[in-house]
Amino acid sequence: DAGVTQSPTHLIKTRGQQVTLRCSPKSGHDTVSWYQQALGQGPQFIFQYYEEEERQRGNFPDRFSGHQFPNYSSELNVNALLLGDSALYLCASSLGPSNQPQHFGDGTRLSIL
């Protein structure tokens, strides 16, 4: 039973660039949530996707956007990267948007130079 998988594991970008992170939910799950975890902090909710639509959004600028595909996998896109975007990006999946617990992936470590 495959868990939540994220790619890539680690990514290095420079300021102003754009990045795409990918997430495949746990088998049987249809809802994907994205979180940003800065160093030494707890994860912060970015947004959640269900039925290929953004269902809820946290306090993040429009530079952060996402997409969900018919197979339930998801992408997180960040444009015009800033140094402050350096963080661990976690993907979590669940069956339905209101169900718990959420199962997390190992994250993508994004470093901005």
Place this chain on the structure above:
Amino acid sequence: AQTVTQSQPEMSVQEAETVTLSCTYDTSESDYYLFWYKQPPSRQMILVIRQEAYKQQNATENRFSVNFQKAAKSFSLKISDSQLGDAAMYFCAYRAYTGTASKLTFGTGTRLQVTL
């Protein structure tokens, strides 16, 4: 807005001993969920235990138990018979009971060290 506060940045416990991690939260909701997640160096967030606010009985999962004080908005985690594998960051998290999305609000975490 809901907030979660973990006032202990680091804690240390000897193997086989008991340790309690603290968490307080602020909400105007009457029904909600509370969670403790463990994050080892592998980075994956692992659910340790969950508590529904409408349940008066404290949740227990093997060596892990909580002390849920709804009036005080306190939700502490007790780890009994600590093991080396318990060493990790522990995050307290809140989720509203109602609504169509399952946004989690996390605290800043407590790093637990387990010594021999």
